[in-house]
Every structure is written in structure tokens, then in C-alpha cells.
Amino acid sequence: MGWDVINLEIKRCRSMSDVGERIRCLKELFERTQDGMVAFALGEELEACGNMEEALQYFEKAETLFPLARYKEMAKSAISRIREKIQRNKEKIKGAKLTPPSVSSMIKLSEINLNEYDQQTTLFVVACSKTKIWDINESAPEFVPARMAYQGDDFKKFLKWVEESGLEQKGFRWLILSAKYGYIEPWHPICNYSVTFSDEATGPISDETLCRQVLYQTRWGVLLRRFRTVICVGNELYLNKVKNSFKTAGSNVIRAST
Structure with a gap:
């Protein structure tokens, strides 16, 4: 196979x-x-x-x-x-349930102290990128895991921070917000596509569908609406998509930059 x-x-x-x-x-x-x-x-x-x-x-x-x-x-x-x-x-060590700091302005990933966040209720969301592996390697397979498919500079900087901060080892979860698929897990296989939120003619996923993903879908067996803090790594357009889709969940959305 x-x-x-x-x-x-x-x-x-x-x-x-x-x-x-x-x-x-x-x-x-x-x-x-x-x-x-x-x-x-x-x-x-x-x-x-x-x-x-x-x-x-x-x-x-x-x-x-x-x-x-x-x-x-x-x-x-x-x-x-x-x-x-x-x-x-x-x-039988029970981690303290910490209340994450309220942040109104953009913060840098390098300034985030993960000890101030609860890994069970904090979700990181990173924007997908226009540049993909097929733009670099024409012989790449038709389907590639998302974390390896996106090749934009900011996305690669985020991956580097994930590695250096030990984000996954510390039990934190992160998703990619794709204009085609919506909220996808890092290992979710994707194919090459040319869809963008900034151009409706390309057929991006709708705001309603994003909201329904948050309200009714699970990732890792956890309902997305259960995450109380969402840290978005992306531009203003992606930030607004995240804020809108997590509005009903009442999540605290924070914007971070690479």
C-alpha cells in the first residue's frame, strides 16, 4: 500500500x-x-x-x-x-489550574510563559501559508501531513518555536487554520490547493462552517469549544476568523506573532 x-x-x-x-x-x-x-x-x-x-x-x-x-x-x-x-x-501530581493572563494587544511567541497557561484548556492556532511543499518540490506526494506541507516563513518560524519551547512535550495542543479545510490537526493529510480567505471567488470555508466546527467537532477527543484560551498566530484576517468562530464558546482569544 x-x-x-x-x-x-x-x-x-x-x-x-x-x-x-x-x-x-x-x-x-x-x-x-x-x-x-x-x-x-x-x-x-x-x-x-x-x-x-x-x-x-x-x-x-x-x-x-x-x-x-x-x-x-x-x-x-x-x-x-x-x-x-x-x-x-x-x-498523583495535580497541576494547578491557572488563569491565563488577559492580553488585549499582540504578543510575541518568544515572550509567552507556558507556565502561566493550563495545557488542558489552552489551544494554539496557526495560520496556514500560501507557500506549500508542492511549490518547492514538484515530486512531493499528492497528500502530505499539514505540518510538513505548509512552507511559509511565519509557519516555519512557528514550528521552530513549537520545537524550542517544548510545546507538545508539555502537553499543549495546536491546530492549523486552513482556508480550505478549517481547523485541522498538524498530521492531517492535505493536498495542494489555491484557496484564500481574502478572495471569496476561490471558495474558502465559510464563517458558519468554522463556527460549527468549534461548536460541534472534536480534536484529540476534545470538543473545540472546551478550550478557554485560544492563542492565534496569524494576521488580522485570521485573528478575526478565530475570534468569530470561538465567540459562542466564550473563549479568550489572544493574538501572537512569530
């Missing part, structure tokens, strides 16, 4: 509304493919359910199966994060 087909199958499994069905689908896919990306997706779903021990097993399998160093590093980061969570659970 080719990589393009595997990514499509991962997308199909993760689009199921029931988390149990998603996990069952991914496990069946893994049995057939023994693929590292499938194992990683399984790890994410199991982590979202709180099944840390089994999630760790699949992240470890992903590290072993991934052929490229950059994928292995992603798996290592996940392994480190899960091991820390398991240790905290064993020691």
Missing part, C-alpha cells in the same frame, strides 16, 4: 465521529500496513482517550518504523510527552 493511499486511509479513520471506531479503524489499518504514520496516529488517538500506556507503545512503534530522521524526532517528542504524563499520574 503506497504512502498516498495510507494517508487517505488515516484521514478516513480519523474522520469517524466515535473515538472507539477511530481507534478500531486505525488498529486494523496498522495490522495491514505496519506503517509508522498509522502507529503515530493511533498514539495520538489513544493519548486523547487517556490510554497513556498503549499510546506509548504505538509511539515507540512509530519511532522504530519511521524511515526518516525528522519523523523519528516527532515520535521521540511524543514518547517524551507521554512518559512525563505517565510519571505525573503515578505520582
Whole structure:
């Protein structure tokens, strides 16, 4: 089974509304493919359910199966994060529920103190980019995970900050706001497209659909409307899209720059 087909199958499994069905689908896919990306997706779903021990097993399998160093590093980061969570659970350490600072003006990512935020209720949202991997590498597969597909300068700066800050290892979640797909997870496979919020003629996702995603959809098994603080990394247009879609949820939206 080719990589393009595997990514499509991962997308199909993760689009199921029931988390149990998603996990069952991914496990069946893994049995057939023994693929590292499938194992990683399984790890994410199991982590979202709180099944840390089994999630760790699949992240470890992903590290072993991934052929490229950059994928292995992603798996290592996940392994480190899960091991820390398991240790905290064993020691019965309960993190304090901190009230995030109220910020009205734009702040820099480098100035954010993650210790002031609750990783369970804080969500980072980064804008997608016009430049994509297909603009750089014409032989890239038809479908590529979003975090690897977007190649804009600000997006790459955000990824660098994610790595340097240990955002994922500390248990924080982040999504990409795509003009085509809406709110997508970093490993969500995407194809090449030319859609922009600034030009309605290109057919961007509607404000109503974005609001419905926030109100009714889950990521990692968590309803998007449950996030109390949303930190948006993007221009004014993207900030307004985030503010509008999280308005009904009553979330505190903060703008950050790279």
C-alpha cells in the first residue's frame, strides 16, 4: 500500500465521529500496513482517550518504523510527552489550574510563559501559508501531513518555536487554520490547493462552517469549544476568523506573532 493511499486511509479513520471506531479503524489499518504514520496516529488517538500506556507503545512503534530522521524526532517528542504524563499520574501530581493572563494587544511567541497557561484548556492556532511543499518540490506526494506541507516563513518560524519551547512535550495542543479545510490537526493529510480567505471567488470555508466546527467537532477527543484560551498566530484576517468562530464558546482569544 503506497504512502498516498495510507494517508487517505488515516484521514478516513480519523474522520469517524466515535473515538472507539477511530481507534478500531486505525488498529486494523496498522495490522495491514505496519506503517509508522498509522502507529503515530493511533498514539495520538489513544493519548486523547487517556490510554497513556498503549499510546506509548504505538509511539515507540512509530519511532522504530519511521524511515526518516525528522519523523523519528516527532515520535521521540511524543514518547517524551507521554512518559512525563505517565510519571505525573503515578505520582498523583495535580497541576494547578491557572488563569491565563488577559492580553488585549499582540504578543510575541518568544515572550509567552507556558507556565502561566493550563495545557488542558489552552489551544494554539496557526495560520496556514500560501507557500506549500508542492511549490518547492514538484515530486512531493499528492497528500502530505499539514505540518510538513505548509512552507511559509511565519509557519516555519512557528514550528521552530513549537520545537524550542517544548510545546507538545508539555502537553499543549495546536491546530492549523486552513482556508480550505478549517481547523485541522498538524498530521492531517492535505493536498495542494489555491484557496484564500481574502478572495471569496476561490471558495474558502465559510464563517458558519468554522463556527460549527468549534461548536460541534472534536480534536484529540476534545470538543473545540472546551478550550478557554485560544492563542492565534496569524494576521488580522485570521485573528478575526478565530475570534468569530470561538465567540459562542466564550473563549479568550489572544493574538501572537512569530
